[in-house]
Amino acid sequence: MPEPSALVDDDLGLVRRACAGERDAFYALVSRYERPLYRTALAITRNPADAEDVVQETFLRAYEHLAQFRGEAKFQTWLTQIAINTARMKLRKGHGALWESLDQPRETDDGMMPRDVTEWRENPEEQFTRQEMENLLHQAMNGLPPGYREVLTLRDIQMLSTEETAEALGLTQANVKTRLLRARLQLRERLAGALSHKRGNGHHGL
Amino acid sequence: MDCNSFLDSVSDYIDGDLNLDVAEAARLHAAECSHCHIVLTTTRQTLLLIGSPDMFAPPEGAQARLRQALEAGLGEPLIPEQLRPARVAVQSTPPPPRRWFSIPFLPGRASALSVALVLLVLGAGIIRWRASASTMSGWLCDRHCFTAFQGKYGEHPRDCLMKCADTGYGLVDAKGHFTPLDAKSNATVLAALKQSRKPDHIWVTVHAKMTSQNSLAVQELELTDPTPAAAATSR
Numbered sequence: 001m002p003e004p005s006a007l008v009d010d011d012l013g014l015v016r017r018a019c020a021g022e023r024d025a026f027y028a029l030v031s032r033y034e035r036p037l038y039r040t041a042l043a044i045t046r047n048p049a050d051a052e053d054v055v056q057e058t059f060l061r062a063y064e065h066l067a068q069f070r071g072e073a074k075f076q077t078w079l080t081q082i083a084i085n086t087a088r089m090k091l092r093k094g095h096g097a098l099w100e101s102l103d104q105p106r107e108t109d110d111g112m113m114p115r116d117v118t119e120w121r122e123n124p125e126e127q128f129t130r131q132e133m134e135n136l137l138h139q140a141m142n143g144l145p146p147g148y149r150e151v152l153t154l155r156d157i158q159m160l161s162t163e164e165t166a167e168a169l170g171l172t173q174a175n176v177k178t179r180l181l182r183a184r185l186q187l188r189e190r191l192a193g194a195l196s197h198k199r200g201n202g203h204h205g206l
Numbered sequence: 207m208d209c210n211s212f213l214d215s216v217s218d219y220i221d222g223d224l225n226l227d228v229a230e231a232a233r234l235h236a237a238e239c240s241h242c243h244i245v246l247t248t249t250r251q252t253l254l255l256i257g258s259p260d261m262f263a264p265p266e267g268a269q270a271r272l273r274q275a276l277e278a279g280l281g282e283p284l285i286p287e288q289l290r291p292a293r294v295a296v297q298s299t300p301p302p303p304r305r306w307f308s309i310p311f312l313p314g315r316a317s318a319l320s321v322a323l324v325l326l327v328l329g330a331g332i333i334r335w336r337a338s339a340s341t342m343s344g345w346l347c348d349r350h351c352f353t354a355f356q357g358k359y360g361e362h363p364r365d366c367l368m369k370c371a372d373t374g375y376g377l378v379d380a381k382g383h384f385t386p387l388d389a390k391s392n393a394t395v396l397a398a399l400k401q402s403r404k405p406d407h408i409w410v411t412v413h414a415k416m417t418s419q420n421s422l423a424v425q426e427l428e429l430t431d432p433t434p435a436a437a438a439t440s441r
Contacts, residue, residue: 012349020420023280027273032270038264052268056275063280070382071353112236113246114434134261147220156253157262162223181217188245195251 019066026066030059033076036158037083044152046089046142054090058083080154080168092153093144114187116192140190149181155180207235212242219251221285236329295402344380346395346410348373352384352401360407360432364399367408371396377412388417391424402429 013031017025034055041054061082069078123128128136141149154165155176162180166173207228212235218224236243255261310355334412343359345359348370355362376386390413392421402408409432414422 012353017360026280027276030272030276034269035264038268039262042262044215048265049292052264052271055264056272058278058280059272063276067352071384074355114213114241115243117244117248118359119244120251131262137256137261149434152256157256159257162221177218177223177330181214184217184220184249185213186254187246188249192253195248 002172012071015066015069015075020065025184026063029075032157033079034059036076037079039157040080040150040153041087043141043145043149043157045091046082050090051087054083054087057086061086074163076158076166077160077164079157080160084150084168112182114185114189114192116189116196118192118196121194122193125138136191136194140187144183144186148186151176152183152187153181156184170192209235209242210245212236212239213245220253221317254255262287265298279348288396301363339413339423341411341413342377342379343409343411344377345407346370346375346399348375349384349386352378354374356382362408363406364404364408368396368399371399377410386421387414388419388421388423391422394424394427398427398429400429404429407432 011029014025014029018029037058038051038056041058042048044055045051058079062079065082071073141152144152150169151165151171154160154168155162160168162173162176165171166176166198171175173177209396212232215228215232219229221313222229224232236246237440241249241351261344262309346367347362349356350373351362351366351370370391372384374389377391378384399408409430411430412422412424413426414424415424
């Protein structure tokens, strides 16, 4: 009976075919998830070259262990778990520690309380080139504590559910929600300087 | 609602995760408090920006490099163990040899001989079983219901089970593995179900062969009550 999300079923079908030796089925899964995995890897490693390596390793490891995927979780969650572990390992081995220490002092306050509260330009994406905007977001994201950044990436960029995010990161759902709230507010604060309407303060929110 | 509680719930408010009363209180607060209204709208803008598909795309050439790395690294396609016939046939040990073990009264030489005989018969049995069909039991369902009824296959109602024929039946064995049936077996199962009046807890024992497409070709089939072992894995 075709009940739950068709996409989930489709993934399972592809996994099964890939298990039976159909390379194309595996490549179909690669095409489907390379972008979201890259974003997750980038959120952890904060370095495009490392993120690319992580994605490659993730798919190689996934292929090797494909038979262990039982279909209990969504395939994307399972893949994301592998990517997170791979990225964290890379960070430990590489220069990640240095980056963390540089960022640490700016991260200590929990930053919940909004300070910069002015309205933003209506369409900020029109004020910046795509690249400028990406740099801005990248910088703002990188200032978040790693634990917040991971949750934010899975929930608001990969669009996983709270439950799936909790599963992928080994957190409770309550924990995911708390981190997400803080991550969103902190990110908002970090972007406010660049995006807010500095001219006048004419608008009131009703 | 005051500003602090609004801030505490702004994330859930955006996600629509608040219960109706709290959500309404949050909405009213944001309508009255310009400060919180701005926090709400700019947080939403933040999410729109980072969620945009244009952002954080892999660098140029990454797609090709990934495929190159995979081509070099994937090696031979894997046929995972769970898909090999020997592992799928969970409950397929041939029952007759058990009787041989119930002859403990024979004197030394004779028992040694019987052990040898047992081994011979068992060996022959296993070889024959690998080469031909085997008997196995499990729950029936299609792929959708395999996920939807996980852990409660017994509750899978007959009506739904009949419709599963459209997508294709599979057998869920005691370990929770799903093995699809081939097209002909699919029709056999549907015919058997039409004759049965059982509303749920439909358990099947089949005598089947593994096809080259890793699906089961059923030769004989019997709808029964689940075994106690099955009840342990899925009610």
